[in-house]
Amino acid sequence: MSTPPLSPDDEASDTLQQLLAAALKPVALEPARSDALRSRLLARARDSVQARARHTRIRASEDGWARVVDGVRAKLLNEGASTRSVLVEFEPGAALPMHRHHEHEQCLVLRGDLQMDDLDIRAGDYHEAPAGSRHGRVRSTGGALIYLRGVSLGHTGRVIRDMVTAWLPTRGSAPHTIRAGEGLWSDLSPGVQAKHLFDGTDEASMLLRVAPGARVPKALAAAEGEYLVIEGEGFVGDALLRAGEYDYAHADADDFELSSDVGALFYLHGKVAQALRTN
Known part of the structure; x- marks a missing residue:
């Protein structure tokens, strides 16, 4: 008779995980390598703070x-x-x-x-x-x-x-x-589709549908624009936005990607790249 697999909630499974965790000892890095890693992490955090200063974000939980x-x-x-x-x-x-x-x-x-x-x-x-x-x-x-x-x-x-x-x-x-069911969706990049709503002289509005794991390349994001997450959740740069949350990228914002781990529908208005306007 075969032994049934342990349930994730089984006490024996918890005990095994504790034993494995106790057996894993931290690896001490050489000082030079540790300092280099710390410097890279601090630089990345500093760059993230500076990039976010060039965006205005409104969270769904904020009043106003x-x-x-x-x-x-x-x-x-x-x-x-x-x-x-x-x-x-x-x-x-x-x-x-x-x-x-x-x-x-x-x-x-x-x-x-x-x-x-x-x-x-x-x-x-x-x-x-x-x-x-x-x-x-x-x-x-x-x-x-x-x-x-x-x-x-x-x-x-x-x-x-x-x-x-x-x-x-x-x-x-x-x-x-x-209407929601009208208009054409065009493939923009793998896992990303665009539906054009408005095309002006130097600005455009559209919906962007981003599949789980997909990314909108930096070259196609708006240099200055508004992003509203309608469904799901997605990243504007490294900032996570959930449904009902908003990001305004200022004219001096660094290039950034749009992406989503679980899938998202974005509304976008701004001075988008010509490649995005003509898709």
Whole structure:
């Protein structure tokens, strides 16, 4: 009769592990080798600290939420010279009033649903409102969390301007939507796919799907850009971001890779490499 294998929880297995651990003695390194190893570790830690200083990161656990109207709150992610990026959360039944866009606004629904006139958008949908376009009342039936780029939220004077000018005749291009199931995914590198959402003169927006163990080469990451993890978890350089967390790479940031051990879906906006824009 064969002996059944020990269970990981078996007392004998624990005893064996303890005996093996006790038999493993530390290996003393020569002073020169030990000093060299210590210097390399300290240099790597110093480089990591310096690199992180060129990134702005917002963790999901951080507060920073501010009331917009009853049932709607916003969390500032980044404020640039000409635009700002925020997360906006709607309670069920909450709404924002009619308004006109004076910036090119991009919206990605992260959770829940939004209704704008007869348009219904849901998790994974991307909605774009060019400057000059107008939105009617924006409401959420079941509650929602969205990412917005190109908004006036947080600037009282600009918010009032957006609501007042909404009553003027419509001008500018009409908003448009890319559904979660629409658009083409193109292979970027092994295990990495890109779905283009917006292409501007020198900036672009896209989704990046990174398979477990895959990497986006340094040469293809944005020299200056925003990264939001939508699903899973991934690394921006050596910093781990989980779903709902955000990284802004400043213009002076060193080159870095995007990667994931378990798989991740990133939203990216920035001055991306030409090779990434044309894939």
